[in-house]
Amino acid sequence: MKFRVERDVLAEAVTWVARGLPARPPVPVLAGILLEASDDGTLTLSAFDYEVSARVTVAADVTEAGTVLVLGRLLADISRNLPNRPIDVVADGSKVQVTCGASRFSLLRMPADDYPTLPTAPEPTGSVDGHVFTQAVAQVSVAADRGDTLPILTGVRVEVDGDKMTLLATDRYRLAMREITWSPTATDASHVVLVPARTLSETARSLGASGSIDVALGATAGGDGLAGFEAGRRRTTTRLLDGEYPKVASIFPTTSDTEAVVRTDELVEAVKRVALVAERNTPVRLRFGDGQVAIEAGTGDDAQASEAVECALTGPEIEIAFNPTYLLDGLGQVGTDWSRISFTQASRPAVLSGQKEQDGEADTSYRYVIMPVRYAS
Template identity: 45%
Template structure:
């Protein structure tokens, strides 16, 4: 086996496939990347027990063939290679990588012990890469981190006609984002749970333009974009339905500038040690505003911002400042709308021009009961 590749193309291909490799594995070959060169193309593949990834790139094939090498070591080498063409070849029991005056040698792993890559599931449709990446980022902040509750570490992926819905919850917050997609079959319907960590990695690396093909069966979900494909095993269980949770009866509605509120939350929460809440006091009328306060006893902070309030003369709520910051930062619109039910009750965050019933992006938070100051 021998091929020639540009340093950038090789490094990108290796990085794409290496992201699924396990940090530690009792099966040594699962730490390897499979390189397959033929017909002017190089395919780089990796897998573990949960996910697989493969990508194709142009490469001048001198001698076709396949080789399995330690993936993370090859990735480290690609990061330090000088620019320009790279020559890779199998020489006996060693895989050599040479660029300019730099040369590396890696021992090869036994190909016969390497599992077959799982096939891509059945194609279900396509979604815009940029919109999909943004939607995953919007909801992933609400996914749980506790591996003892695996269902809460996932993102719900629901396909219904021409609409894709992504949702995540850690029991204290619940984020939902809908986006259009092009179904291969107008009658397609699916409701599955995918690892939030895996889906976030995929969304970040799929690219920002062009269609992403979505494939799905009963055990895995797959994505394909610009010569790169990946599969992820589905999680067991389901997230609780958000329809009832998101139904807020006659809330007070506050609207304020999003960027200013983000900065104020970041500033005031500096004194909110130990997860202590950040309190927001909204006032209506001619001097409508919101007062942010945090801290106890001598260490306190506050800031007042312009804000409108409808549906109540005043409203005081308090939130975990990290959760509130995550919610606000997942929006990009200039204004933010908070639909408030009161202290210790649900609160909905949406873009300023959208209502909880019409918003494509909704983030539900539980407020806490106690006051801060």
């Protein structure tokens, strides 16, 4: 194998493929990136850890077609640090020679025959705007569980009903849901899948700038549950999570007694400052009254802090407490100048949504439900 490729092209491609390489691969070859040079002037780079696969195809000046497997993270480090000149790659016996200007590296050639075959994605289900999808995934995945106690809660539930896609995640203490419009290949498309949240987040961020993302949901010919995502010449698949996701839609309150509208950035900054004195797992208390919300943390002999922020209140005054991290996570994903918080009781979940103007309507396409925390008065 022998080819020449532009330094920035190779560095970007290797970095993208290497992002999912396992830190502790179960078998040594899974630490590698597969390079396949073709006579049609393309270079394909692939990585796979039995759960997630990534593949990208770039243009290259191929002198001799062939396939080699080299350590992925080492190749990524080298390609990022080479001078901005064309890179020549040549397979030479048990080594792979990488030359760029006066820089020369000799990499160990790994056994490509032992590398597993990458899965084939299911048939395309539809396409979605990259920016919208990236934002939606970020808004929802923030509520996914980060532990291993209940693996099913580490996923994002993706439901497709015609041209509507609903993403939902929960860790039992908060719940996030976002509804978006997409373009299905079939008008009667209907799917429900559970995608690992971390993988979905990384995929959305890496493909979102491409404009449009092709999405494939469902089973492959071999019966495996996979989700596939493709944008441009970048393709990735991930194995779906198995199990029945809890029926959490009932958590959303159907009515509200009190609603508060507050500037998002002002509330974020105030909660951040007040939470500085909150011990771990200690809530911040919010008192919503006429014209303002008072934020407090700390009691008794502990450090204390308080701050007030203007708000427009509809309904009875209410005092409620939240985990500050969970509250800030939701406020950070609203994405609008104003936030609306709806309450029923101080002991019941509150619903956070965004709105563009103080006197406007709430945008309920994104809703973030947060459970209150009991506190000593």
